[in-house]
Amino acid sequence: MSNSTLNTSKEELLKSFRKNLNGKALVPSVREQAQAALEKLEIPNRRMEDWKYTSLESLQKKNFVTPSPSEISDVDPFKIEGLVSDVLVFVNGVYKEELSSLGLNEGNLHLVPFHHVKGESLEVLNKYFGKLVASENNLFSAINTAYADQGLLIYVPKGKIAEHPVQIVHISTPEGNDIALQHRNLLVVEDNASAKVVESFYTIGEGSTLRNNLHEVTVGANAQLEYIKLQLEGSEASQIDHTEVHQGRDSKASVFTITMGGDLVRNNLIFRLNDQNTETHLMGTYLLNGRQHVDNFTQVNHQEPNCFSNELYKGILDEKSTGAFTGRINVFRDAQKTNAYQSNRNILLTKTANIFTKPQLEIYADDVKCSHGATTGQLDKEAMFYLKARGLSEDKARKLMIHAFTLEVIENISLEPVQEYLEQLVSDRY
Amino acid sequence: MAEDQTLQVEELSPDEKIIQEFTEKKYEYGWVTEIETDKAPKGLNEDIIRLISSKKNEPEWLLEWRLKAFEIWQKMEEPDWAHVDYPPIDYQDIYYYAAPKKKPQYESLDEVDPELIKTFEKLGIPLQEQKMLAGVAVDAVIDSVSVKTTYKEKLAELGIIFMSFSEAVHEYPELIKKYIGSVVPRTDNYFAALNSAVFTDGSFVYIPKGVRCPMELSTYFRINEQNTGQFERTLIVAEEGSYVSYLEGCTAPMRDENQLHAAVVELIAEKDSEIKYSTVQNWYPGNPETGAGGIYNFVTKRGICRGDNSKISWTQVETGSAITWKYPSVILKGNNSEGEFYSVAVTNGRQQADTGTKMVHMGKNTKSLIVSKGISAGKSNNSYRGLVKVMNGAENARNFSQCDSLLIGDQCGAHTFPYIEVGNPTGMVEHEATTSKIGEDQIFYCLQRGLDEEKAVSMIVNGYAREVLNQLPMEFAVEAQKLLSISLEGSVG
Numbered sequence: 001m002s003n004s005t006l007n008t009s010k011e012e013l014l015k016s017f018r019k020n021l022n023g024k025a026l027v028p029s030v031r032e033q034a035q036a037a038l039e040k041l042e043i044p045n046r047r048m049e050d051w052k053y054t055s056l057e058s059l060q061k062k063n064f065v066t067p068s069p070s071e072i073s074d075v076d077p078f079k080i081e082g083l084v085s086d087v088l089v090f091v092n093g094v095y096k097e098e099l100s101s102l103g104l105n106e107g108n109l110h111l112v113p114f115h116h117v118k119g120e121s122l123e124v125l126n127k128y129f130g131k132l133v134a135s136e137n138n139l140f141s142a143i144n145t146a147y148a149d150q151g152l153l154i155y156v157p158k159g160k161i162a163e164h165p166v167q168i169v170h171i172s173t174p175e176g177n178d179i180a181l182q183h184r185n186l187l188v189v190e191d192n193a194s195a196k197v198v199e200s201f202y203t204i205g206e207g208s209t210l211r212n213n214l215h216e217v218t219v220g221a222n223a224q225l226e227y228i229k230l231q232l233e234g235s236e237a238s239q240i241d242h243t244e245v246h247q248g249r250d251s252k253a254s255v256f257t258i259t260m261g262g263d264l265v266r267n268n269l270i271f272r273l274n275d276q277n278t279e280t281h282l283m284g285t286y287l288l289n290g291r292q293h294v295d296n297f298t299q300v301n302h303q304e305p306n307c308f309s310n311e312l313y314k315g316i317l318d319e320k321s322t323g324a325f326t327g328r329i330n331v332f333r334d335a336q337k338t339n340a341y342q343s344n345r346n347i348l349l350t351k352t353a354n355i356f357t358k359p360q361l362e363i364y365a366d367d368v369k370c371s372h373g374a375t376t377g378q379l380d381k382e383a384m385f386y387l388k389a390r391g392l393s394e395d396k397a398r399k400l401m402i403h404a405f406t407l408e409v410i411e412n413i414s415l416e417p418v419q420e421y422l423e424q425l426v427s428d429r430y
Numbered sequence: 431m432a433e434d435q436t437l438q439v440e441e442l443s444p445d446e447k448i449i450q451e452f453t454e455k456k457y458e459y460g461w462v463t464e465i466e467t468d469k470a471p472k473g474l475n476e477d478i479i480r481l482i483s484s485k486k487n488e489p490e491w492l493l494e495w496r497l498k499a500f501e502i503w504q505k506m507e508e509p510d511w512a513h514v515d516y517p518p519i520d521y522q523d524i525y526y527y528a529a530p531k532k533k534p535q536y537e538s539l540d541e542v543d544p545e546l547i548k549t550f551e552k553l554g555i556p557l558q559e560q561k562m563l564a565g566v567a568v569d570a571v572i573d574s575v576s577v578k579t580t581y582k583e584k585l586a587e588l589g590i591i592f593m594s595f596s597e598a599v600h601e602y603p604e605l606i607k608k609y610i611g612s613v614v615p616r617t618d619n620y621f622a623a624l625n626s627a628v629f630t631d632g633s634f635v636y637i638p639k640g641v642r643c644p645m646e647l648s649t650y651f652r653i654n655e656q657n658t659g660q661f662e663r664t665l666i667v668a669e670e671g672s673y674v675s676y677l678e679g680c681t682a683p684m685r686d687e688n689q690l691h692a693a694v695v696e697l698i699a700e701k702d703s704e705i706k707y708s709t710v711q712n713w714y715p716g717n718p719e720t721g722a723g724g725i726y727n728f729v730t731k732r733g734i735c736r737g738d739n740s741k742i743s744w745t746q747v748e749t750g751s752a753i754t755w756k757y758p759s760v761i762l763k764g765n766n767s768e769g770e771f772y773s774v775a776v777t778n779g780r781q782q783a784d785t786g787t788k789m790v791h792m793g794k795n796t797k798s799l800i801v802s803k804g805i806s807a808g809k810s811n812n813s814y815r816g817l818v819k820v821m822n823g824a825e826n827a828r829n830f831s832q833c834d835s836l837l838i839g840d841q842c843g844a845h846t847f848p849y850i851e852v853g854n855p856t857g858m859v860e861h862e863a864t865t866s867k868i869g870e871d872q873i874f875y876c877l878q879r880g881l882d883e884e885k886a887v888s889m890i891v892n893g894y895a896r897e898v899l900n901q902l903p904m905e906f907a908v909e910a911q912k913l914l915s916i917s918l919e920g921s922v923g
Contacts, residue, residue, distance in 0.1 A: 049511065333840070348855035351822060355853075361846040362513075363865050366837035370865040374850055376820075377858040 009060040010043050010139075016064030016180040017147045017212065026114055030130035034145035041139040053324035053356040054266055054295040059210060059238060064180040067092040070173040075099045078169050078202050082417035085167040085198070086111060092172055093150045093181040109162035109195060114151040114184070124155050128188050132216040132244045138268075140240045144182050144214040151184035156193040158220070165196035165415055172237070174207025183213045187227070191220035191248065197227045198418055201261070203234035208263070211239040221248035221275065226256075226414055232425070233261040235290055242268040249275035256413055257284040257296065260425060265294045273300070273307045273335075280309040285409040287402075287429055288321035288353075295324040302335040311342040314409050316402055317353035324356045329370060331363040338365060342372040347379060347405060379405075402430050470527035476500065479627055482527045486596045486630075489603060499616040499626030506620045512784040513813040513845055514753050516726065524690055526628045526661070585643075591636035592647055595663055598634035605636060609665055613696040613732050613761070621692040621728040621755075625661045629694065632663035637672035637703070646903050648677035662693040668703035670737065675706040677906055691751075693729045701737025701764065706745070708902050710910050713750035715917075718808065721780030724752020731758035735767030735793075743770040744787065745901040747910040749917040752781060757815065759788035762796035762824075769798040772898040774910075776891075776917045777810030777842070786816035786847075791827035791857065800831035803895050806842035807918055813845040820857035827857040835865040836894060838887065838918065888915040 043060070044051040075089050088111060089099035095113040102111055112121040135142035156162055172181060189195050203209055211233075219225045231239060239262050247253055257267050271280055286294045300309045315323045329340045346355045359372040379401045387397035403426055410422045470481050479500055483493040508519070585592050591602060599606050616626040637643055668674055691713070697705050716724025727750075733742035744758040760769030771787035789798035798818065806812040812835065820827045835844035846863045868890050876886030892899070892911055899907050 336840070346852070348852060348857075351854055353853075353855065354851070357850040359846075359848060359850075359861065359863070361835075361863060361865055362843070363835070363837065363845060364843045366840045366842070366867040368837075368865060368867070372846070372861075372863050374848070374861040375859065376850060376852040377860075378855045 013043065013060065014038065014143065016210075017143050017182055026117070027126060027129045031146055034130070034135040034142045037135040037142045038139070038146060041137075041142055043139060050297060050326070053322075054264075054293065056264075058264065062178040062208060062210070064178045064210060067173070067177075067179040067181070068175060069094075070175070072096075072099065072171060072173070072204070075169060075171070078171060078200065080167065080198065080200075080417050080421045082420070083165065083167060083198070083415060085165040087167045087169065088113075088152065089169045089171065090150065090183065092179065093170075093183060095150065095152075104164040105162045105166070108156065108160040109166065110153065110155040110157075111166060112153040112155070114149070114153065117153060121153055121155065124188060125153055125186060128186055128216060128218060130216075132218065132246055133214060133242065138242065140212050141214055141242050144184055144212050144242070148182035148184045148212075148214065150182065151186065154185060154187045154195070154197060156189045156195045156223075158190040159192045160190075161193065162195040165198055168197065168199040170199070170201045170211075171204060172202070172209040172211070172233070173204045174209050174236075175205055176207045178208045178210070180210045180212070183211065185213075185215040185217075187215060187217040187225070189219050189223045189225045192222045193220065194224040195226075196415065197225070198230070198415065199228070200230035201233050201237075201239065203237050203261070206236075208236035208238070209233065211237070211241070213239065213241045215241070215243040217243065217245040217253070219245065219247045219251045219253045222250040223248065224251065225253045227254070228256040228413060228415070228418060229258065230422070231257070231259040231262055231265060235261070235263055235292075237262045238264040240266045242270075244270040244272070246272045246274055247278045247280065250277050252279040254281035254283065254412070256409070258410075258422060259284070259286040259288075259294050259296075260429065262294070263292060265292075267294075267296050269296070269298045271300045271309070273302050273304060273309070276304045276306045278304075278307045280307070281412070282309070282311040282313075283409050283412055284313040285406050286313075286315040286323055287318075287406065287426065288315070288323060289318040289429075290321060291319075292321040293324075294322075295326075297326045299328045299330065300340065302329070302331045302338045302340060305334065305336045305338070307335065308339045309341070312409060313344045314405060315344075315346045315355065316349065316405065317346065317355055318349040320350075320352045322354045322356075326358040326360070327372065328360040328362065329372070331361075331365050331368055331370060333364045335365050336367045338368040338370065340368070340370040344372075344374045346376045347402075348376065349378070399427070399430050403427065470525065472525050473522040474500075474524070474526055474628065478526050482628060482630060485527065486599070488596075488599060491607065492599060495610070495616075496627050499623050500628075502616050503620065503623035503627055506623055508620050512755050512815070513811060513847070514755065514782040514784050516753050516782070519690060519726070521624075527630055588641050588644070589638040590641060590643055591634065593634055595629070595632040595634050595665070602634070602636070605667070606634070606665070609667055609696065609698060611696075613698060613734050614694050614730050619730060622694050622730040625663060625692045625694045625730070629661040629663040632665070632693070634664075635666040635674060635676060637668045637674045639669040640671045641669075642672065643674040646675045646677050648679065660689070660691045660693070664693070664695040666696070666705055666707070667698045668700060668705050668740075670700045671702040672700075673704045675708070675903065677708045677710075677903060679710040679712075679906070679909070689725045691725055691727050691729070693731075695729070695731040695758075697733030697742055699733060699735045699737065699740035699742050699767075702739045703737065704741040704743070705733060706743045707731075707733070707758070708906055709744075709746040709748075710902075710906055710913065711746065711748045711750050711754075712913055712917075714752075715750050715779055715781045716752035718779030721752055724781070725750065726753045727751040727756060728753075729756045731756065732761070733759070733769075734761040735764050735769065735796075737767075738764040738793070739766045740764050741768040741770070743772075743901070745772040745898065746774070746785075747898070747902070747913065748773070748775040748783060748785060749913045751783070754781075754783040754785050756785045757787055759790070760798065761790045761792065762798065762827075763792045764796075765793040766795045767793055768796070771798075771800045771802070772901045773802045774805070774895040774898045774914070775803070775812055776805045776807075776914060777812040778808040778917055779810060780808070781810040783811070784813045784815055786814045788817040789819070789829060790817075791820045791824040791829070794823070794825040794827075796824055796827050798829045800829070800833070801897055802831075802833040803898055804833070804835040804844055805838065805891055805894070805914075805918070806835065806844045807838040809841045811843040811845070813847060814863075815847040817849040817851070818859055818861070819851045820854050820859060822853045824854050825856050827854065827859075829857075829859045831861040833861070833863040834894070835863070836891070837865065837867045887918065891915075891918060
């Protein structure tokens, strides 16, 4: 593709996102910087090492329009059964107060859509907005920072424990069109505080959705966070998700990325361990079929000594699906006594599925224990034989094996209703 | 100085000798042989290529082939994706041709330039009679032109061709024409294109159908002329049912200016044949403090298992060079073919290595094994970069990769960049990598038993690399073990 066509497609892309912006922007200085950065950035393409296995050309052919205001009266099917939580619903990127229910964590946890920030929440927003994710080297982050007008501030002040999880439900209703949406979470868990967040994405009806999400997550000293993302969109949905987590001393953070829906999904998950003795878990599973293409790009930066990180991504690829995984562990010069583990395991069910995996270690400190492993294969023949010998049909044995394979990730989720919900989804799929 | 050192060493017990080596040896093979050479002017252009070609009396088609490569090279950009960092190379500031002036036409060893014999002696090349007993046929290359080939007759009886590349161009033009560039095409990469344009010499090996080569074939490369780039080209063809083991070992004199080395090695294994290719590389790694003067080693090595049941095995012990950029690869085209890669890469001082392999599975039931042991010390950076690709038609392909890194000291870096691409569900690909330092408990154990720390490290490192060293032919394995110790000199404490 020549440069000029690339530039036109970039202009088109920017236009589709700009349509949503209605003037009054928060934190104008950060936004202006991002807008300036947009000038220089190009659309990621396969010539870039970090995008080697994912092409965005299909997106560039679409003609995104402004979503029409949509009326949904019942969001219960999209809530996780049995999960007692604060619920926030966003339809086509817009916060729907009438569909949401808040108040369970009164006083401990603040949930403020960007349009409603004022007073203390505005201060928090100004303090953290745009601080973690730089706009200079990532086009999609820059677009989000420049133009996203909808978002959510999730704020747990010092020493507060949010006893109930927060559920954020995103629903898109493209109604036969191509729509482009942006969302942004600013998740701040201050020192000695704790929170759990479940965010899920769905599509209703025909048409395609492109989501460009950005999440800035700060976990303070001795704080805890569990953040679960469920990507369950329709077969025409695309998603670019960029999450960056900064951890303080003695903190613990887990991020789960579960991908079952969507046509083209790219997840960037970046961790920065800014202080000592932190614990980090990156867990993901992707169950793909059709022509789905899912690319998980993860990076853990061990900047300080005595930190522990553990990464496990497992994928099942059916039909003509493609999976890509990049896991990079960077251990900085001073980060002695680092323990970092990483594992990516894949099962291909058909001859037409493809998996590309790039587990990487970049290590500059000597007193470390780091390992990574990657495997790709099919369902264990011996185990299948064992099950069949015990009277299970081929189909049942297969189901059981797939279930067990994904369970290794899912069972680490501390919220039982979410586990059960996912297990049901896996059972329904296979 | 060298004599003094020898005297000292003799007085010491064997244990102390190792310490001596650790602490005092800088670069063992750092000297220059004084042989007059015939040099073309610096720089690269069509005229130089024509000159190289005419000096070698090459046929027209080869000149055309070189010129085309030059044309391709000019359009390419130097790759920058490797995890190495070096000042830009001025390709016009390099000599592309140097040949020993007195090209001996010898009937017997007496006629060979005595300086040369001395060189070989220092290198331990078994050119003389007692060394002949070692059963090694040697094709020694000094500055790009092959000077001596032994055992040629014995090998000829079996129909084995083992000669310098330039000779082969004249004697077996059809074979060269058929195979040159068939595994590493001129368009492959920047350095391969450069080599194709200006390669001066190398080795050619041809093993006919059903023949098992009775001895290890070996070539010692030596970069000898100041500011001379060395562009070797090796081509090994193993016909159906044949077997060959080929050794390549390198040392180079100490010098100040960076030297570029861009070799190309092509292996072709037909049905049921096996090629084993071993390398011990110990080029000047540059000044340990500044990194100045080391060799740049940008090599393209690739083999193709063309026939069913064929096998190619790469073994490398890399201790030298300032920059190493090297990925010996195997294309597993034939069904049931096998590829192996065993590597020990040691970096110390300011060395930078980016090395690994590519295993491309195309045929059914193909197997590959990768064992890579990286050792970083000093202020060096050592990266493993590898690709395992299972193509759609490669039913039941199997790969296992083990990449371990060992860090000695807190100023070095160890990195792993594997790429795994699988397009067939019956393929089974496993990759494992670990990074750690030498266990304190291991050192403690050795110290308790009276070893000093340097020796303990040397022993642990040799044990760590054993899996790879075991793959080397005997004579090489001994040399390689010594090399490992020497390379890690001064890295402890």
